[in-house]
Amino acid sequence: MGAAFIVLEGLDGCGKSTQAKALVHRLEQAGHAVLHTREPGGTPVGERIRGILLDRTLGEIDPRCEVFLYQAARAQIASAVIRPALEAGTSVVCERWHYATMAYQTAAHDGAAAGAPAEMVSETAAWATAGTEPDRAILLELPDTERDQRMGADLDRIEARGSTYRQRVGAVYRRIFEGDPERFRIVSAEGTIEAVHERVWEAVHDLV
Numbered sequence: 126m127g128a129a130f131i132v133l134e135g136l137d138g139c140g141k142s143t144q145a146k147a148l149v150h151r152l153e154q155a156g157h158a159v160l161h162t163r164e165p166g167g168t169p170v171g172e173r174i175r176g177i178l179l180d181r182t183l184g185e186i187d188p189r190c191e192v193f194l195y196q197a198a199r200a201q202i203a204s205a206v207i208r209p210a211l212e213a214g215t216s217v218v219c220e221r222w223h224y225a226t227m228a229y230q231t232a233a234h235d236g237a238a239a240g241a242p243a244e245m246v247s248e249t250a251a252w253a254t255a256g257t258e259p260d261r262a263i264l265l266e267l268p269d270t271e272r273d274q275r276m277g278a279d280l281d282r283i284e285a286r287g288s289t290y291r292q293r294v295g296a297v298y299r300r301i302f303e304g305d306p307e308r309f310r311i312v313s314a315e316g317t318i319e320a321v322h323e324r325v326w327e328a329v330h331d332l333v
């Protein structure tokens with residue numbers, strides 16, 4: 126097989142980090158070279174940008190500024206980490222991709238009543254990533270009640286926007302992931318870590 130670029134998406138606390146770790150482990154056990162990364166972040170520049178984006182003490186960030194910050198971090202990880210890895214034959218498991226910006230930044234919230242225009246998000250994403258698209262992107266879906274149980278009370282700037290915003294974000298995610306069935310899979314994040322992992326594996330194993 127060639128190297129695969131796999132993305133895990135979903136709302137905060139749905140289990141992306143947990144499942145990325147399990148998937149990377151499974152791929153490694155199967156003998157594949159794998160890189161586990163996340164965005165925003167995954168590079169020194171990207172981690173600084175992540176710090177700005179998640180810092181509640183900075184207050185609301187202008188919605189246009191926010192879109193560019195996400196795309197900026199993404200441009201850096203695409204060019205400095207993801208493409209070089211794939212070219213070297215290493216598969217990449219990445220937590221979030223530009224679908225997250227489409228979902229979170231086009232959905233309206235109190236600090237930006239209208240949300241960013243979808244066409245601006247897709248155009249800036251295309252330029253930032255230079256067209257680097259995952260072979261498979263998985264949306265982990267978890268009911269709100271279950272999510273709250275897992276998350277506890279320690280909310281970051283985005284999570285603090287509340288449940289109506291979260292529902293809007295979830296709806297945009299779903300619309301995206303109901304597209305191209307070759308690239309996208311929607312996976313239930315309910316149940317034990319092992320049960321979810323088996324569903325995730327089922328959704329990617331044909332690639333490897």
Ligand SMILES: Nc1ncnc2c1ncn2[C@@H]1O[C@H](COP(=O)(O)OP(=O)(O)OP(=O)(O)O)[C@@H](O)[C@H]1O
Pocket residue numbers: 135136137138139140141142143144275276314315316317318319321
């Ligand atoms: N299947 C599961 N059952 C119970 N708890 C889980 C399960 N999967 C993950 N968790 C727990 O839920 C919390 C959130 O999981 P995780 O950090 O993997 O989510 P995430 O999507 O990466 O969140 P974030 O968007 O905040 O990075 C963690 O405390 C994790 O240990």
Ligand SMILES: [Mg+2]
Pocket residue numbers: 141142143220
């Ligand atoms: Mg995480």
